[in-house]
Every structure is written in C-alpha cells, then in structure tokens.
Amino acid sequence: MNLLSKLIKPVYAHCDVPCGIYETDTMRHAADTCLKMIEKIEALPDNSGEKSADHNNFIRMVMTKEKHAQLCKDQIYILWSDFFKPEHLQKFPDLHDTMWQAAKQCGKVKQSISRDEVQKLVDMVSKIASMFEEAHH
Amino acid sequence: MLLFRRVEGESMTPTYPQGKIVLAWRFSKPKKGDVVIVKHHRLELIKRVDQLEGDKIFLLGDNPDESTDSRHYGWLPLSSVLGVVIGGGRASD
Numbered sequence: 001m002n003l004l005s006k007l008i009k010p011v012y013a014h015c016d017v018p019c020g021i022y023e024t025d026t027m028r029h030a031a032d033t034c035l036k037m038i039e040k041i042e043a044l045p046d047n048s049g050e051k052s053a054d055h056n057n058f059i060r061m062v063m064t065k066e067k068h069a070q071l072c073k074d075q076i077y078i079l080w081s082d083f084f085k086p087e088h089l090q091k092f093p094d095l096h097d098t099m100w101q102a103a104k105q106c107g108k109v110k111q112s113i114s115r116d117e118v119q120k121l122v123d124m125v126s127k128i129a130s131m132f133e134e135a136h137h
Numbered sequence: 138m139l140l141f142r143r144v145e146g147e148s149m150t151p152t153y154p155q156g157k158i159v160l161a162w163r164f165s166k167p168k169k170g171d172v173v174i175v176k177h178h179r180l181e182l183i184k185r186v187d188q189l190e191g192d193k194i195f196l197l198g199d200n201p202d203e204s205t206d207s208r209h210y211g212w213l214p215l216s217s218v219l220g221v222v223i224g225g226g227r228a229s230d
Contacts, residue, residue, distance in 0.1 A: 014146035
C-alpha cells in the first residue's frame with residue numbers, strides 16, 4: 001500500500017474474526033466419547049465389593065462424560081449461533097428445533113447413565129454434521 | 138460534501154476489495170442496493186443496503202462468507218449512514 005492511500009481513513013469491510021473456521025469433528029468426537037464412557041461403565045465389574053479402584057474409575061468415567069457432554073453442547077451452540085445463517089433456515093426449516101433439541105440432549109446425557117440417551121445425542125449430532133456439510137455446497 | 142475512504146477487509150470483495158479507495162456523498166439518502174458507509178460502534182463500515190424500511194436499514198456484505206453485517210448486528214438506524222458510495226449501485230437493482 002502506498003503512502004498516499006495510507007493517509008486515507010479506512011472504512012471497514014470486515015469480519016469480527018477470520019471466519020469460515022468451523023468444523024463438526026469436535027462435536028462428533030465429544031458425543032462419541034460420552035458413548036464410550038457408557039460402554040466402559042457398563043463393562044465395570046459389580047461395585048458391591050467396594051473395590052476402590054473400580055470406584056475411582058467409575059467416577060472418572062462419569063466426569064469424562066460430563067465434560068464431553070458440555071463440550072458437545074458448546075460446539076452445537078457455536079454452529080447454531082455463528083455458522084448457520086438465515087439463508088440456511090430455508091434449506092433446513094427444522095434447523096432451530098434440531099439445534100435446540102441436541103443442546104438439551106447433552107443435558108440428558110449428563111443426567112443419566114443411559115445408552116439410549118447417548119445414542120440419541122450421537123444421532124442428532126450426526127444429523128447436524130450432515131446439515132453442516134450440505135450448507136457448504 | 139465528499140468522503141474519501143480506503144477499504145479495509147474482504148467483506149465487499151469483489152466489488153470493493155481490500156485497499157480500494159472509495160468516494161461517498163455525505164447527506165445523501167440511500168436506496169436499496171446502494172453501497173453505504175455507516176458508523177457502528179465507533180467504526181466506519183462499508184456494506185450494501187439489502188433492505189430499507191422506514192428509518193431502519195439492513196446491511197449485507199457482498200462477500201457473505203467473510204462479512205459481519207446485519208445478519209449479526211441486526212437493523213441499523215438510517216441515521217447511522219454517513220454517506221452513499223458513488224457508483225456503488227447494482228445495475229440489476
């Protein structure tokens with residue numbers, strides 16, 4: 001840029017952050033991690049023997065599930081509020097409901113040790129990932 | 138009165154790429170399809186008028202993938218318009 005044009009006051013044709021950096025891998029990975037934790041909890045030997053190592057493992061798995069359910073929720077919120085634009089609503093009329101129900105499902109995954117609830121989340125996240133792919137074309 | 142400004146950013150590419158110098162009329166009333174310079178949160182922005190209703194305008198960048206505009210900050214008051222860019226209207230409008 002030459003000196004003369006530097007003297008001219010800028011007018012911003014800007015984007016708040018370098019955008020277009022969105023992905024669905026983190027969201028998928030988080031939902032899959034919750035599913036993995038359920039599988040591990042189910043595979044634990046009976047806790048009635050009060051084996052402390054098992055107890056410790058159990059708690060760590062629940063904590064990991066809690067953390068990843070939140071991570072999944074955060075990722076859903078980012079895609080919902082920042083990536084999807086009003087024009088995508090025409091393509092996906094159920095966009096808002098899909099994102100809302102998926103975010104709520106993350107809460108259900110935290111509250112329970114239920115394979116069904118986690119499987120629902122994995123399926124919802126997969127649907128969002130497909131919408132994301134389609135929105136790119 | 139004329140405003141001289143230098144475009145910073147890519148939201149108006151390819152019409153007004155980074156570094157392009159633009160001229161705008163002050164106190165000119167914008168129409169739908171015009172490119173305007175507006176003041177928003179202490180920054181001067183260049184965007185295109187997508188819709189105009191009463192004393193509100195809805196602005197979009199020509200390059201929507203790299204633009205922060207009314208899709209994010211909503212309608213702006215018509216009074217935020219500082220000038221209308223000369224030669225910024227679209228032939229199709």
